[in-house]
Amino acid sequence: MKNQIILNLPVKNLDKSRAFFSALGFSFDPRFSGENAAFMNIVDDTIQAMLTTEPFFQSLIDKPLANAKEANELVICLNCESREEVDSLIAKATAAGARIPHPPEDNGFMYDQGFEDIDGHLWNLVWTAPEA
Incomplete structure (x- = not known):
């Protein structure tokens, strides 16, 4: 098993969330980012977060957000x-x-x-x- 943690976090406004975390110094990987999600590096390539729009996040789960x-x-x-x-x-x-x-x-x-x-x-x- 690869030693990697990816947190999936729903966000209301992807652009505002990217700006918020960019202001803290976190970077984003454009290869895994798009209209519905932004792949944020928290600690090099071992801990990341996938910031996803709430509708996209909701499509991945079968219970209320x-x-x-x-x-x-x-x-x-x-x-x-x-x-x-x-x-x-x-x-x-x-x-x-x-x-x-x-x-x-x-x-x-x-x-x-x-x-x-x-x-x-x-x-x-x-x-x-x-x-x-």
Whole structure:
């Protein structure tokens, strides 16, 4: 089995979602992107997200689509290399329109903060001291 994770996330407006994540520094692979989806590289070629329009996403499943602004099924957690990277990504997310649901949590050996993207998906950014 290939060590790769691809998250499929429904979005209301693909162009706005691409702009949001581009502002955070994520890149997109045009080979797997089009009118209904955008293939976003999160961590090189091992972790990606397929942002799909809600109608296209709905065509892939046989149950109702959850509204991520009203209910949550998962939190996407990304490990950062430093506290500064956490703060930098939070600042970029905020500037791009994210909602910040809670203040940063600093436990000394671990520092984290999260954001809600423009479609309501929750992302948590965490740095852990190497010695922890």
